[in-house]
Amino acid sequence: MAPPIVLALPKGRLLSEALPLLARVGIEPEAAFLDDDSRALRFSTNQPGIELIRVRAFDVATFVAHGAAQIGIVGSDVVAEFGYPELYAPVDLGIGHCRVSLAEPAGLAAEDDPAQWSHVRIATKYPNLTRRHFEDKGVGADIVKLNGAMELAPTLGLADRIVDLVSSGRTLKENGLVEVEVIAQVTARLVANRAAFKTRADVAPLVDAFRAAADPRQAAAA
Structure with missing residues (x-):
C-alpha cells in the first residue's frame, strides 16, 4: 500500500483562501487543523490517502521540491524565488492575488x-x-x-x-x-514534486481535481 500523499499548506492569509478549494476537491481536514490553539503541524483528513502539513509559505516549496511532501499550495513569488528544478507548478489556483x-x-x-x-x-x-x-x-x-x-x-x-x-x-x-x-x-499555484508526479499514480489525479476545482476551463484544456 502506497504511503499517504502529503499536501503542504502555507500558514496565514493564503490558507484561509485555500480551504474552500480543499472542500471542492473533497478534502476535509481533521478538527485540530482549524484549531488556532493546536501546535500540531501534521494532520489527517477524511481521505485516508491524504495528509496535510501546515508550514511557513516559503517552506512549502522546499518540502515539495525535496519530496517530503508530494504536492503543495504556494504563491508564484515563492516558486520564482527558489526556482527549484524539482518543482512542477501545473495549476494557477486563482487565489492569493x-x-x-x-x-x-x-x-x-x-x-x-x-x-x-x-x-x-x-x-x-x-x-x-x-x-x-x-x-x-x-x-x-x-x-x-x-x-x-x-x-x-x-x-x-x-x-x-x-x-x-x-x-x-x-x-x-x-x-x-x-x-x-x-x-x-x-497568485497561488498548486505545485508538485516532479518525481512523485511521474512515479505515483495517485498524484496526477489529485492535481487534476485541484485544476477542476480552481477553474473548470483549466480542466477542459488539460
Missing part, C-alpha cells in the same frame, strides 16, 4: 528617476528574484536579506529601498513608503 513590488520613501520617490539608477541597495526577503530583476535592467544591486519588518529598512538606514509582497499597500503607506514598480503579479 497580490504583487511583488519595489518601494521607497515618499520623499525619495518625489525626486527619484529610476531610469537614472546605476546602483541600488535593496532590503528584501526575495534576494534571487530581486537580483534577477535588476540584472535584467543592467543595474547593480546590493541585497540585504531580511525575513520581516522590511518597511523599517529605509527608516533606519539599512537600505534605501525595499522589495516586498504587497496586497492593499496599507503597510507601505503607514510607514511612509510608496510603490515605484511592480516586479511581479502573484
Whole structure:
C-alpha cells in the first residue's frame, strides 16, 4: 500500500483562501487543523490517502521540491524565488492575488528617476528574484536579506529601498513608503514534486481535481 500523499499548506492569509478549494476537491481536514490553539503541524483528513502539513509559505516549496511532501499550495513569488528544478507548478489556483513590488520613501520617490539608477541597495526577503530583476535592467544591486519588518529598512538606514509582497499597500503607506514598480503579479499555484508526479499514480489525479476545482476551463484544456 502506497504511503499517504502529503499536501503542504502555507500558514496565514493564503490558507484561509485555500480551504474552500480543499472542500471542492473533497478534502476535509481533521478538527485540530482549524484549531488556532493546536501546535500540531501534521494532520489527517477524511481521505485516508491524504495528509496535510501546515508550514511557513516559503517552506512549502522546499518540502515539495525535496519530496517530503508530494504536492503543495504556494504563491508564484515563492516558486520564482527558489526556482527549484524539482518543482512542477501545473495549476494557477486563482487565489492569493497580490504583487511583488519595489518601494521607497515618499520623499525619495518625489525626486527619484529610476531610469537614472546605476546602483541600488535593496532590503528584501526575495534576494534571487530581486537580483534577477535588476540584472535584467543592467543595474547593480546590493541585497540585504531580511525575513520581516522590511518597511523599517529605509527608516533606519539599512537600505534605501525595499522589495516586498504587497496586497492593499496599507503597510507601505503607514510607514511612509510608496510603490515605484511592480516586479511581479502573484497568485497561488498548486505545485508538485516532479518525481512523485511521474512515479505515483495517485498524484496526477489529485492535481487534476485541484485544476477542476480552481477553474473548470483549466480542466477542459488539460
